Amino acid sequence: MKTDSIFYKLFLTIPSSFFELIGISGNEAKNYKFTSREVKQLSFRMDGLFVPTNSNSDQPFYLVEVQFQPKEELYYRIFSELFLYLRQYQPTNSWRVVVIYPTRSVEREEAHQFGDMLTLERVQRIYLDELAPINSLGVEIVKLVVEPEETAVDVAKSLVEKTQIQLTDVVRQENIIELIETIIV
Incomplete structure (x- = not known):
């Protein structure tokens, strides 16, 4: 899906935007590497992983899911991926799940199945149309x-x-401008 690749490129280019989006200082990005991992069983591919x-x-590590289309089975897939990832990689870090939606609808x-899990502090849902103004190029x-x-x-x-x-770094500037143009097209 187009939005998946846009967000993948955005978080790869401006990782601080993810942390600012979840209410953490963008400086935190320097402590993380953004990647995508495949969980071998059933070949799940996560949208993104910090x-x-x-x-x-x-x-913590952050499992990031960008969802722009309604999907009844989304949380079944996300939590399956999370727990398979935990089993397969056995990371020493705790986990967080962040799901980004364009709108609440x-x-x-x-x-019924995930109500308790969705209220955990480890799970954060972001609705882009409800974001308060933030002075951050990445979030904008x-x-x-x-x-x-x-x-x-x-x-x-x-x-x-x-x-x-x-931005003074010309290469970074060009990458971000290209990303902006990709979003508009």
Whole structure:
């Protein structure tokens, strides 16, 4: 799906945007490597995984799922992937699950099976259309994905300008501008 690859590229290019999105300092990104892992049984491929670069740390790993289409079986899959991953890799770090939705209406909660798990502090659901304004280039790019067509081009232009002003690394600047253009197309 297009949004999966956009978010994968976004979190790979601007990993701080993920941490700012979940309410943690973007500086935390320097302690993590963003990747995608396949869990061998049934060949599950996770949307994304933020794994601490220091496995001896108290930092959790984050399983990230981006879901832009309603899927009744989503939480069955996420928690299956999580527990298969835990069994297969036996990480020393604790876990967190972050599910990113464009709107609350896309979520299919399955409260009967997963109600208790969804209330755990380890599970965070983010609805992009409900995000409060955050002064972060990365989060603003994330929000561009759900920006209405009428305003998306203007917002994208503004983000390109911010990128050119805020970033001095030309290669990083070009990568982020390319990402913004990909979202708009």
